Amino acid sequence: MPLIHECVVTTLTPEGRPHIAPLGLIEEGDFWIIAPFRPSATLSNLMANPQVTASFTDDARVFARLVTGDRSFPLTDIANWPAPRLSGALAHAELEVAQVEDDALRPRFLCKVKHAVTHRPFLGMNRARAAVLEAAILSTRLDRLPREKIDTEIAYLKIAIDKTAGDAEREAWDMVMAKIAGHFETKNDHAKDASRS
Ligand SMILES: Cc1cc2nc3c(=O)[nH]c(=O)nc-3n(C[C@H](O)[C@H](O)[C@H](O)COP(=O)(O)O)c2cc1C
Structure with missing residues (x-):
């Protein structure tokens, strides 16, 4: 399996407005590949505008906020490049789509890295941040995974939170856990309504 950069x-929308989404970029040879599932805004935008920007961050709250529907992040323009970066990014890469591999489920946009810039130092790996990332991804797949698998994975990931999280990581974890709990409460309510009717 290739390395994936989260x-x-x-x-950019066809009108040129920026749209941000958390995605994994697949590093394969000379290409970094964006593979969005259909349907998605990212996919439509990639069809319209081949120049995109990847922002890299070690702030787990960014992923937690994005998967809970908050996209209100400050963006910073990049000189001579149309897609802005997250203002808080540690680094960014400017990517241009060079080839498209169409697919009914998950097309692949093979991009060339045109330029990469570091803005702030990266101060090392952290298990709790990785655990939040895993839980954030899990929270985008709740309808596709068995409940038991979700509960088992969360129980395991929580060990890293309990042992290695700082305040920011705990805040991010709580956001993702609230989303997951809310999803199952709504599902239970629907099940109760259905059994009454
Ligand atoms: C860390 C992370 C990585 C993700 N990677 C992908 C990905 O590679 N492909 C994808 O379709 N969705 C991925 N997702 C889920 C998308 O962010 C999600 O589908 C989102 O709604 C994109 O939709 P939009 O382009 O319509 O905004 C990822 C989510 C997270 C939190």
């Missing part, structure tokens, strides 16, 4: 991708 980041925040800025694409």
Whole structure:
């Protein structure tokens, strides 16, 4: 399996407005590949505008906020590049789509890295941040995974939170856990309504 870089991708709508989404960029040979499932805004935007920006961050709250529907992040323009980056990014890469591999489920946009810039130092790996990332991804797949698998994975990931999280990581974890709990409460309510009717 190739290395996947989890980041925040800025694409541009056909009108030129920035749109951000958390995505994994697949590193394969000379290409970094964006593979969005259909349907998605990122996919439509990539069809319209081939120049995108990947923002890299070590702030787990960014992923937690994005998967809970908060996209209100400050963006910073990049000189001579149309798609802005997250203002808080540690680094960013400017990517241009060079080839498209169409697919009914998950097309692949093969991009060339045109330029990469570091803005702030990266101060090392952290298990709790990785655990939040895993839980954030899990929270985008709740309807596709068995409940038991979700509960088992969360129980395991929580060990890293309990042992290695700082305040920011705990805040991010709580956001993702609230989303997951809310999802199952709504599902239970629907099940109760259905059994009454
Ligand atoms: C860390 C992370 C990585 C993700 N990677 C992908 C990905 O590679 N492809 C994808 O379709 N969705 C991925 N997702 C889920 C998308 O962010 C989600 O589908 C989002 O709604 C994108 O939709 P939009 O382009 O319509 O805004 C990822 C989510 C997270 C938190």
